[in-house]
Amino acid sequence: MSKHTEVQEYYGETLQSTEDLKTNACCTMEAPAEHIKAALSLIHDEVHSKYYGCGLVAPLELKGKRILDLGSGSGRDVYLLSQLVGQEGEVIGVDMTKEQLDVARKHIDYHTDKFGYKHANVSFLEGNIERLDELDLADNSFDIVISNCVVNLAENKEKVLAEVYRLLKPGGEMYFSDVYCDRRLSDELQRDPVLWGECLSGALYWNDFLRTSRKVGFTDPRAVKSNAITVENKALEAKLGDAKFFSVTYRLWKIDGLEDECEDYGQAVAYKGTIQHSENSYQLDDHHIFPKGKVLTVCGNTYLMLHATRFKDHFDFYGTWDTHYGVFEGCGGAMPFQSDRQSGDAASCC
Ligand SMILES: C[S@@+](CC[C@H](N)C(=O)[O-])C[C@H]1O[C@@H](n2cnc3c(N)ncnc32)[C@H](O)[C@@H]1O
Known part of the structure; x- marks a missing residue:
């Protein structure tokens, strides 16, 4: 069975709700801001019950923006962002699992009504995020691309990021939460359908992620938030050995002129x-x-x-760009995540 079919089965059949998850990898540890909490409270219970994200993917300044959600699942983040972009904005979700798309699509009218909109500002496309070029999405057409605990499930992560770069407008960003590992994982672990489906063994070694991002054009990836994932499943922990996992929110800007090091122009x-x-x-x-x-x-x-x-x-x-004063002190280097769970964050599992 191909990885894609395995993942579709995992999210379409094996998991019926967040209660069925076997680890805490697909859990959101961050406590949302008040305006996000208010928006989440308007989302249908069935959509919430099939939410499997690992972070909050709602940056600021979204009014009127056009957003793409990769691996939108039951649509929780699409409906959250639908409220934040307002009637004039638009949010499009892409997912390959029919059962999750059915739930997301079933509640479009409910949310249009609930948000007081004249017409829906969301839609859901069936598709593979590793083949975004097959969907009818124009170059430079999105202000923001988000994704929540999905890129780790893709086999060809470089293809996903390269397509995101193509789809973003200049000055746009990919703002996304995903699972990362402190090392490269063995093929054997990657073949394990539960470890892959639970968003663990497909997790990229963080430094490979940075390399891939830079390669496709996202020259200076910036981490926004990170939390250690504790797995909480003895059998799976035994298979994973000493590998450590983190859920991290990154922002990848599509900006001409970004440099591979932070430089000081005063x-x-x-x-x-x-x-x-x-x-x-x-x-x-x-x-x-x-x-x-x-x-x-x-x-x-x-x-x-x-x-x-x-x-x-x-x-x-x-200031200007006229004078260069050397490298800018204070940026870069070591593994960017802390090994303990972020302090001050209330854990709200999925
Ligand atoms: C961990 S869930 C997260 C879903 C959603 N982002 C959320 O927060 O609830 C992973 C989702 O990504 C989808 N997915 C995984 N790989 C995909 C791919 N290559 N193309 C499209 N969707 C994919 C799955 O179908 C599933 O709905």
Whole structure:
């Protein structure tokens, strides 16, 4: 049986609800912000019951945006984002498992009504995220691509990321949560259908993920949040040995001019405090938080992630590209995740 068929069976038949998961890999550990909690509360129970995500994939500043969700499952994140993009925005989900698509599609009218929309702003396509070129999706046509605990299930991860790069508009981003490992896993583990289906043995070694991202054009991947996955299943833990797993939210920007190292051009930015739901400070990633009004020096790449994106109007920018002062101190290097579960996060399993 092919990997795809195995995964389809796992998510279409073996798992009937989140209760059937055998590990905590497909569990969301982050406590959502109040506006996200409010939006989640409007989503149909059946959609929630078949949610298997490992993170929150709702970045800020989404009004009117066009979003693609890779591996949308029962549609939880699509319906969450449907509310955040508003009536003028659009969210498209892609999944290959018919049973999950059926649940997602069944509740389109329910949510259109519930959100007070005149017409649906969501749709669900049946398709393989490793063959996005076979769907009728134009180059440079999405502001944001999200995905929640899915890329690890793809055999050809490079193909997925390369297609995402093609589909994103310049200045757009892939904002996605997935499972990563602290090492490369053996073929034997990768052949285990339960370990693969539970989002563990398909997990990329984090450094290979960074290499692949850079290769397809996402020159400076930024981690936003990470949590250690504890597996919590003795038999599966025994098979996995010492391998350690993390669920990590990354943002991959499609921006011309990003460099492979953080370089110092003497630039700085100040946040205006104008992003809805984040008025006191704006968090770009796990090592860049911009308090309102404070001028902070930034590397050229961070400058571009604010200046060449939908966040431009929310910042004042200082400096030029005229003078290079050397490498920007304070970025990069070691394994970017902590080995303990992130403190302060309430675990809310799936
Ligand atoms: C762990 S679940 C996550 C679902 C959803 N993102 C959520 O948060 O509930 C994985 C989903 O990805 C889908 N999937 C896995 N590999 C896929 C592929 N190559 N193409 C399309 N969908 C895929 C599965 O059908 C399943 O619905």
